[in-house]
Amino acid sequence: MSSFAALKDKRRARQGPSFASTSSASPAAVPAEPVVPAPFEPIEPVSILGASTVEDTKLYVYGAGMYKDLPEYLEIRVSQTRGRGIYVKEGTSVKAGTSLMKVKPHAYSLSTPNLDAHCASCLLNPQSSLSPEYQVTQLRRCTGCLAVSYCSSECQKYDWKGHKEECRALKALRSHGDQDPGMPGEAVRALGRLVWTRKRVGGDTAWWTEVEHMQSNITLLNPRQHEPLAMLGLAVCRYLGITPQQSSPEETARKLDELGFPSIRNLTNFLSRFQTNSFSLTTPDLTNVGVAVSPLAALISHSCMPNAAVVFPTGLGRRGALEVIALRDLQSGEEILTSYLDVALPRAERQKELKERYLFDCECTLCTRELDPDWIDPRSAVRCRTEGCTAKLRMPQPGTTHILCNTCGTGFAIDAVSLQQHIQLGTAALQKADSLQFSDPAKARYLLVSVLRNLTPLARSSYPLLSILQLLQQLFITAFSVLPFEDPERDRFLQDAATCAALVFAGMDDVYPPGHPTKGVQSVTMAKLLMAEISDSALAPSPATSSLPADMLVLLPMGVCRLRMALELLSKASRDLRLGFGKDGGLVGKDASLLAVGLEREISMWSALRTNRRIR
Incomplete structure (x- = not known):
């Protein structure tokens, strides 16, 4: 009825690429008058204090032709505390679900494990969408480098300008034996x-000037x-055909x-x-597949309570x-934000990651x-x-027993020291399982299940x-989707995957803002x-039948x-996806609509069949 091939290789969207997880702000010191700052002007670390308003900012003036994808109802301003940022112009308002800007990244690349699984141009694969206009039948490798793949000749032609020099470089590396x-x-x-794009378009163009005005730390x-x-x-130099170890300093400099x-x-x-401005390259369903950089998107400032999301809907x-x-x-x-x-x-x-990657305190x-x-x-x-009380209680401090x-008045014993130890062990198991999820999924699954029982006191x-639970959901999906229907283990893995999905679905509501695309994708997955x-x-x-602890089991119809519950989830997903991905919810929203139509039928x-049986 519905395929899980698209979910088998799904990584958690929170995972960042090599250097940054999302777009990065580019704060700059505020000059006496609004002028374009020097490209290499260093700044001091800043604290992200919350959204600035136009009252404490100045208009950021930039060169002709720069940031051409910035819509007329938005503007770039400079704040004393936050640096550069993008604001809604005064006298303008924007509705939820609006696509604030559409940008073609200056560059993007698939991670090595995804080179065979996704089109290097459009990012789609044969499992990406049910919509006819976005369906991919197969991927074909580039015959030159034998490294990247494309879903069609149209995508290969579209990407050729960017891939031409890349193709030669990858081919040269392969020839090293x-x-x-x-x-x-x-x-x-x-x-x-x-x-290579700079070499082609020139270093004095607006395109390259945008790159030079990204923040360097x-x-x-x-x-x-x-x-x-x-x-x-060193890796970049070698990739570009420069080998400092084998060339004179003068030759390398030339x-x-x-x-x-x-x-x-x-x-x-x-x-x-x-490093500072790259962010996760994700598919339409938020699967992290590589890295991208966009100088315009990088101007958007950070908040742990965002009012916007960066996505690739189609x-x-x-x-x-x-x-x-x-x-x-x-x-x-x-x-x-x-x-x-x-x-x-x-x-x-969050504070640790922001300080290490972006050098600011939030x-x-x-x-x-x-x-x-x-x-x-x-x-x-x-x-x-x-039972029946959904209250969340403050994490107990060491020594609490x-x-x-305060909601139901019930008291219960708890070992705060032991719980903190189990949280540390759970965090370590999560990191280890994350590294094993593709190479040894069975071991990854075992690691997570073994620590889960001691984490049941925690709120979902x-x-x-x-x-x-998010990673376990994916591991159970992988496990059941490769088994034949007759295998009794398939039902167990499927039920455990659905149980994890229900627990994740409930937990997300408390930590993700309304309309966040992650919530819509989770609804469709469940x-x-x-x-x-x-x-x-x-x-x-x-x-007796589940790998999960008894007090985490969910009674599913x-x-x-069961189908009616799925239909309700798809209806909810459609609403969330229109907020998180805009318009019709991107490809995930299109698929949700198609699935809902088939499910209603x-x-x-089913109902008609049961009615006929009663009549007989």
Whole structure:
């Protein structure tokens, strides 16, 4: 009825690429008058204090031809506290679900494991969509480099300008034989595309000026952070045909100058800009498949309570573009804010990642609220154990042995020290399982199930429980989808996948803002699990039949009631997807509509069949 091939290789959308998880802000020091800042002007680290308003900003003036994809109702402004950002113009308002901008990234590349699984131009594959206009029948490798694949001759032609030099470089690497270092990572290949495009269009164009005006944090890096940048530089040079170890300094300098880098300083600033401003390349269903960079999208500032999301609703290339979608109504003068990381992470994890990757401390609305001793953060909470009570309770401090629920009045014992130890073990297991999910999915599944039982006191929205359930959902989907229908293990894996989906679905509501695309995608995933064919002899989840702890089991309906539940989820998903992806919800929204139509027909046939049986 519904295929899970599209879900088998799905990574969690929160996973970032080599250097950054989402688009990165480019804060710049405010000059006395609004002028274009010097490309290499260093700045000091800033604190992200929450959205700026036009009252404490100045209009950012830039060169002719730059940021041509910025719509007329938005403008770039500079704040003393936040640097550059994008704002709704005064006298203008924007409705939730509006596509604020559509941008073709300056460069993007698939990660190495995804080169065979996705079109290098549009990002789609044979499992991407049910919609006829977006269906892909097969992928064919480029006959030149034998590395990247395309879904059609149209996509290959569309990508040829960007792939021409890349094709030669990949072919040259393959010809090295035993000395071949392997396929360059997505960061190296994306940087190569930027360099070759600059060579083609010229270094004095608006296109390249946008790249030069992205924020470089090179002067703010500590010695430990310089080492991976140096390694990246060596890999890029080798990929571009420059081998400093085998060439004289003069020859190396000449080749770099030909590519637009008159000094090592220019090259390292370029690499730093990429590190700071690159973000996750995702498919229309939020599967992370590589890395992308867009100077315009990189101007959007961060908040852990975003009012917009960066998505690729219909892919890239000839099929679509990067889009920034308003998650709620935006008022006149309001700043556009996206999140650079997964907002389901607790404050400490978010602060650590933002400091390490982007060198700022976040003091947004959510980060500030989480310091309030009277507020219970659903990302770090325990649940009331009373049946029927859905209250979340504050995470107990070390030494606590008893907790009282203020909602139902029930008290229960808890070992706070032991719980913290289990949270640490769960976090470690999550990281290990994440690295094993493709190479050894059975072991990854075992690791997560083994720590799950000790995390049952946590609220479903708490970290790392929610992330563990998300990964387990995918691992169970992978397990059941490769088994024949007759295999009894298939039903067990399917039921466990559906149970995890239900738990994730419930947990997401507490940590993701309304309209967030992740919630819509999860609704469709759960609906597909309920629609998947299950044997008549399948048993309801129980401690005897499930891998999951007893108090995590969810009673899911069977038969036509199961299909009706799936239909309700698809209806909810359609609403969420129109907010999170804009218009008709992107390809995921189109698929949800097609699935709903087929499901309504199946339910009608089922009901008619039961009616005929009663008449007889």
